[in-house]
Amino acid sequence: MEGLYFSQFFVIVIICVSYFSSCVVGSDFLPPKLPTIGISVLVRNKAPALPYFLSSLLEQNYPKSRLYIRFYCDHSSDNSLEILQHFVEEFGFLYHATYIVADETSPALYEDESTPVLWSPKRFEHVIELREEALEFARRQWADYIFMLDADVFLTERETLQLLVEQRLPIAAPMLQSEGAYSNFWCAVTEEFYYERCDDYHSILDREKDFLDCHTVPMVHSAVLVSLASELSDQLSYTRGAGYSGPVDDTVLFARKAASLGIPMHVCNTHAFGYVPKPPASSSGLSAELLERDSLLNVKLQAIARGAPLPLVPTLRRHVLYPPKDTLGCSKIFMINLERRTERRQLMELSFLELGLDVELVKAVDARNLSDEILRKLDVRLMPEYEDPYHKRPIKAGEIGCFLSHYNIWKEIVRSGHELSMILEDDVRFVPYFRLRLRGVLRELSGHGYDLLYLGRKILADSGERPVTAHTTRPLYSYWTLGYLLTLRGARKLLGGNPLQNMLPVDEYLPIMFDQHPNDTWKSHFPRRDLRALSASPLLLHPTHYTGMPGYLSDTEDSPVVSADPLHRSDL
Known part of the structure; x- marks a missing residue:
């Protein structure tokens, strides 16, 4: 009888324990921990990028107790190691572990290098060894994943690690944006594993709707996240197999090994994950440091133009160096900005800081403050025949405000005698290597005697435009006044047309004054049309946003229509 009671008691205990365990473990009270990730970063001469790289890493929304970071630094001639040490001192305690492995005795150059920008055979061999060492280290740490991360990758999406882990893929990379068509994936390769063009590349890169x-x-x-959970992953390696005769490149070797094991690689473009600079080409005329800085600058300007500058935590700001300011050979640089458009102004000022441009802010004439009385005092008279070519409507108050903003700068140029001025609006995106390209254009135009040089515009008919120099053309009918250079003589000519007496949008007025406007009736109001206009080609400025894009805003199109004289706004 005793044995029977004991058996029944034992069965009841087992049932209760099993029930209790299933309830608790399966409940929301004890969710499973996120996988552990080892982050491996190789650092060489990355001082300009590190404050932004480390800031973006710090802002990743992933439990830092589940992360370790291992930095390896060698062959550096800048203060990369100092920045890494500062980061670990300030933030290392947040992570499960941080490691800095540094070879401070290594020379600035490998034996077969002439510049640290180019990849020499010995450098490839060394990086392959370091990658393999990082992979083995992660395995010894029992990490669930290893994240191979370059020190100039900027993850602006804070959920990057979480999103990649959720995919449960053996090898996954967040698609990174860069200059032009460069990114961090290949869409196709040859049998020998060399790069090959692919029809879907741009659809993936541009994040087209059907390709997300x-x-x-x-x-x-x-930026490559590798799962170490499967037994098959133990065979992944960066080393060369016997008889290998392909490219000696760490990324190629790893990709080939994964392919041979049947382990697929994926690139994810579901989110705008971040940026990576395009590797700079070596040039005998520029130092490696300048090449690296320009490549980084292009990415920083790209992020600013999209309204989300690269992350930079306050404690790392001291490591950021900005160039000295100048006016790029101009007497003055002006930027037009509506006082209520604070965000635009701040983003443009950040671009100027990065570019080293000394710019004078000009408060735009706000259409909201343009009363009939003010317009009469300025003796503004609307061109009676004007009708917007596309919308078939009269001029808008915002277009009048925009014209007056430019007009006021033209007057200031003449009053102060500025020989050459740059006029910018507050929604421009600078092309890569803007400073270098503009200086080149100005050298080409020495002695050409122009009045106005478009830096950015909407080209309406470029098929008939004739080149003037290697990087300039004679513009035909164009829209937009994003940015242009204006000489003192050009400003006098624009004022001499008395445009306030026949008001129309400023981007219609300019083509009239260089006699390339298709509307003869409008042109007849301005008999002297001898403005000497040229345009940079290719253009040096573009809009930050185009019509229909998220974030697009137009203070001209969103303003009320103004009726013909006597001045009266239709909706006020």
């Missing part, structure tokens, strides 16, 4: 996914690709690099 994690795509199987033959190669990913720069």
Whole structure:
């Protein structure tokens, strides 16, 4: 009888324990921990990028107790190591562990290098060894994943790690944006594993609606999350096998090994994850440091133009160096900005800081403050025949305000005698290597005697435009006044047309004054049309946003229509 009671008691205990365990473990009270991730970063001469790289890493919304970071630094001639040490001192306690492995005795250059920008055979061999060492270190740490991360990758999406882990892919990379068509994946390769063009590349890169996914690709690099959970992953390696005769490149070797094991690689473009600079080409005329800085600058300006500058935590700001300010050979640089558009102004000022431009802010004439009385005092008279060519409507108050803003600068140029001025609006995106390209254009135009040089515009008919120099053309009918250079003589000519007596949008007035406007009736109001206009080609400025894009805002189109004389706004 005793044995029977004991058996019944034992069965009841087992049932209760099983029930209790299933309730608790399966409940929301004890959710499973996120996987552990080891982050491996190789650092060489990355001082300009590190404050932004480390800031973006710090802002990742992933439990830092589940992360370790291992930095390896060698062959550096800048203060990369100092920045890493500062980061670890300030924030290392947040992570499960941080490691800095540094070879301070290594020379600035490898034996077969002439510049640290180019990749020499010995450098490739060394990086392959370091990648393999990082992979083995992660395995010894029992990490669930290793994240191979370049020190100039900027993850602006704070959920990057979480989003990649959720995909449960063996090898995944966040698609990174860069200059032009460069990114961190290959869409196709040859049999020898060399780069090959692919029809879907730009659809993936441009994040077209039907291509937002994690795509199987033959190669990913720069930011690669590798799962170490499967037994098959133990065979992944960066080392060369016997008889290997392909490219000696760490990314190629790893991709080929994964392919041989049947382990797919994916690039995910579901989110705008971040940026990676395009590797700079070596140039005998520029130092490696300048090449690196310009490549980084291009990415920083790209992020600013999209309204989300690269992350930079306050304690790392001291490591950021900005160039000295100048006016790029101009007497003055002006930027027009509506006082209520604070965000635009701040973003443009950040661009100027990065570019080293000394710019004078000009408060735009706000259409909201343009009363009939003010317009009469200015003796503004609307051109009676004007009708917007596209919308078939009269001029808008915002277009009048925009014209007056430019007009006031033209008057200031003449009053102060500025020989050459740059006039910018507050929604421009600078092309890569803007300073270098503009200086080149100005050298080409020495002695050409122009009055106005478009830096950015909407080209309406470029098929008939004739080149003037290697990087300039004679513009035909164009829209927009994003940015242009104006000489003192050009300003006098624009004022001499008395445009306030026949008001129309400023981007219609300019083509009239260089006699390339198709509307003869409008042109007849301005008999002297001898403005000597040229345009940079290719253009040096573009809008930050185009019509229909998220974030697009137009203070001209969103303003009320103004009726013909006597001045009266239709909706006020």
